[in-house]
Amino acid sequence: xxxLIQSQLQPAAMGAPIFGAVLLCLVLAAAAVPEQQxxxxxSSAANSSTGVNSNSVLVAxxxxxxxxxxxxxxxxxxLQSLEDAVGRGNVTIFAPRNEALERDLDPEFRAFLLExxxxxxxxxxxxxxxxxxxxxxxxxxPASTARMTLSGEHLQLSADGQKMLVGTAEVTRPDAVVRxxxxxxxxxxxxxxxxxxxxxxxxxSLAAISAVLPTxxxxxxxxxxxxxxxxxxxxxxxxxxxxxxxxxxxGPSIAPAPAPGPGSGKHHFDGHxxxxxxxxxxxxxxxxxxxxxxxxxxxxxxTEMGRLVSEGYVLTVLAPNDxxxxxxxxxQLSEPGSPExxxxxxxxxxxxxxxxxxxxxxxxxxxxxxTLRLPQKVTAREADxxxxxxxxxxxxxLFDPDIYTDGRISVQGxxxxxxxxxEDTAKSGGASPVRKAPAVTGTAKPKxxxxxxx
Numbered sequence: 338x339x340x341l342i343q344s345q346l347q348p349a350a351m352g353a354p355i356f357g358a359v360l361l362c363l364v365l366a367a368a369a370v371p372e373q374q375x376x377x378x379x380s381s382a383a384n385s386s387t388g389v390n391s392n393s394v395l396v397a398x399x400x401x402x403x404x405x406x407x408x409x410x411x412x413x414x415x416l417q418s419l420e421d422a423v424g425r426g427n428v429t430i431f432a433p434r435n436e437a438l439e440r441d442l443d444p445e446f447r448a449f450l451l452e453x454x455x456x457x458x459x460x461x462x463x464x465x466x467x468x469x470x471x472x473x474x475x476x477x478x479p480a481s482t483a484r485m486t487l488s489g490e491h492l493q494l495s496a497d498g499q500k501m502l503v504g505t506a507e508v509t510r511p512d513a514v515v516r517x518x519x520x521x522x523x524x525x526x527x528x529x530x531x532x533x534x535x536x537x538x539x540x541x542s543l544a545a546i547s548a549v550l551p552t553x554x555x556x557x558x559x560x561x562x563x564x565x566x567x568x569x570x571x572x573x574x575x576x577x578x579x580x581x582x583x584x585x586x587x588g589p590s591i592a593p594a595p596a597p598g599p600g601s602g603k604h605h606f607d608g609h610x611x612x613x614x615x616x617x618x619x620x621x622x623x624x625x626x627x628x629x630x631x632x633x634x635x636x637x638x639x640t641e642m643g644r645l646v647s648e649g650y651v652l653t654v655l656a657p658n659d660x661x662x663x664x665x666x667x668x669q670l671s672e673p674g675s676p677e678x679x680x681x682x683x684x685x686x687x688x689x690x691x692x693x694x695x696x697x698x699x700x701x702x703x704x705x706x707x708t709l710r711l712p713q714k715v716t717a718r719e720a721d722x723x724x725x726x727x728x729x730x731x732x733x734x735l736f737d738p739d740i741y742t743d744g745r746i747s748v749q750g751x752x753x754x755x756x757x758x759x760e761d762t763a764k765s766g767g768a769s770p771v772r773k774a775p776a777v778t779g780t781a782k783p784k785x786x787x788x789x790x791x
Contacts, residue, residue, distance in 0.1 A: 394519030405438035427471035464488035474511030577757040581686040608646025627662035651688040681710035691738030
């Protein structure tokens with residue numbers, strides 16, 4: 338029997354390594370197969386499945402006339418948070434009118450809210466205008482109670498006679514928008530929670546402490562190569578210290594900053610907008626399309642005029658009409674820089690109206706105005722009850738008075754193109770033919786001139 342047992346155990350002992358190897362191969366093969374886990378719906382899919390209804394109060398807010406509030410909500414990245422709040426239940430939104438967010442809001446506080454680093458403050462401000470419950474005006478408006486807002490701060494609701502108050506703001510448009518999941522009430526001004534006001538005060542005080550004026554190196558005038566003297570402070574609305582020809586000189590701009598406008602030092606003259614308005618007025622007025630085309634397309638004078646006005650200078654433009662521009666010859670326009678030189682001679686660095694120029698020529702007889710074409714001057718005198726510029730055949734009458742006047746730019750229409758007087762003609766003493774006022778022909782209605790009687 339011992340021999341029998343030994344003979345039976347020997348094959349089993351030989352088969353054990355083979356069985357172990359097979360078992361190891363099966364384990365490795367099972368490990369090589371990737372484990373299949375059940376797929377879960379993503380959060381985005383879940384959100385899309387429970388998306389906001391098109392009849393939601395949130396959609397109504399974005400499509401309402403409260404455009405400033407809707408724009409702030411999008412900038413604050415609050416759409417998803419408001420969608421979640423609407424999905425949980427009804428909400429009440431207190432929407433300030435657009436003027437309260439656009440014009441009545443302090444510009445410094447608005448800039449604080451729109452800074453990217455103050456995104457949390459903007460979000461708390463906007464969520465302070467949302468209650469996680471429905472509140473109608475026709476229902477019992479609380480006489481005095483505090484309600485929790487989505488920002489986590491309490492908002493005081495009260496009633497003063499017929500007035501419904503939210504904080505200190507009056508509800509001007511109760512139940513402006515009513516939807517199944519919420520209601521929007523229009524209020525007169527923005528609600529600022531205490532936490533946002535404290536953030537703003539803290540940031541403003543830190544800015545005031547850190548606003549140390551640097552002491553820079555002395556500046557050198559590039560034209561005189563001498564040290565620049567510090568310019569004296571310019572009062573608000575005062576004309577520039579330097580003459581206009583220095584501002585037109587090539588090279589770096591001499592004007593340190595845009596000229597301060599009337600009111601406060603934060604407002605500046607927007608010369609480019611004023612020049613745009615003046616050119617548009619020329620086109621709409623009719624008969625001055627050639628001048629507008631030269632200013633905008635053929636030259637860069639419109640841009641230069643806008644820069645001068647932004648720096649505080651004033652201009653009076655003697656604008657030749659289309660008939661006068663059509664009389665220009667090819668030789669007069671063929672020389673390099675001719676359009677610029679011609680128009681420079683028609684720009685006076687003063688603000689003059691038809692009345693001021695006529696009073697001047699009536700009082701002094703002949704008045705010589707400086708032009709941007711230094712050192713040429715344009716001569717004006719009284720003739721035929723109007724103002725006449727130039728001499729002889731090169732003279733022009735003030736034909737369309739005060740086409741455009743805004744306090745910075747004045748446009749006076751004339752019926753001829755002016756050219757500087759030729760010295761040879763003045764020396765020869767030859768008498769130039771006198772040009773009379775243009776006669777009115779046809780059925781066109783005559784334009785009355787100052788001093789003329791019919």
